[in-house]
Amino acid sequence: MSQRTPPEPRWFHCECHVDERRSGIFDAHSTGEALRWLKATLMMVAISMDEEPYRQARDWIEHGQDEATRDLSQGQPHTLTLKQGTMHATWTVTPVPYLPPPQADTSM
Numbered sequence: 001m002s003q004r005t006p007p008e009p010r011w012f013h014c015e016c017h018v019d020e021r022r023s024g025i026f027d028a029h030s031t032g033e034a035l036r037w038l039k040a041t042l043m044m045v046a047i048s049m050d051e052e053p054y055r056q057a058r059d060w061i062e063h064g065q066d067e068a069t070r071d072l073s074q075g076q077p078h079t080l081t082l083k084q085g086t087m088h089a090t091w092t093v094t095p096v097p098y099l100p101p102p103q104a105d106t107s108m
Helices: 031-046 051-073
Strands: 011-018 021-028 078-084 087-096
Touching: 011 031, 021 031, 031 051, 031 078, 031 087, 051 078, 051 087
Parallel strands: none
Antiparallel strands: 011 021, 011 087, 078 087
């Protein structure tokens, strides 16, 4: 039995939470648009953090997008978390699966 590739999602739901409070939300229409949002919001938060979480953010931008693209293209969410002391900042991009159009009512 062969594996079927899931259909391309219609959109991607993007969220950023800092200490479990939602600080950003965006609905993207493509993988590229979702990753651009993630990069922009990631750097807005990471620039104010210490050197280690900032370095982790830069490392994801330079090397982590291939994994994110792979996850999203397989219909899986992608999550990235930065920690500084007790603070946690988490970004999640979730593909919204393709939903077929509703069936036309032919009973009329």
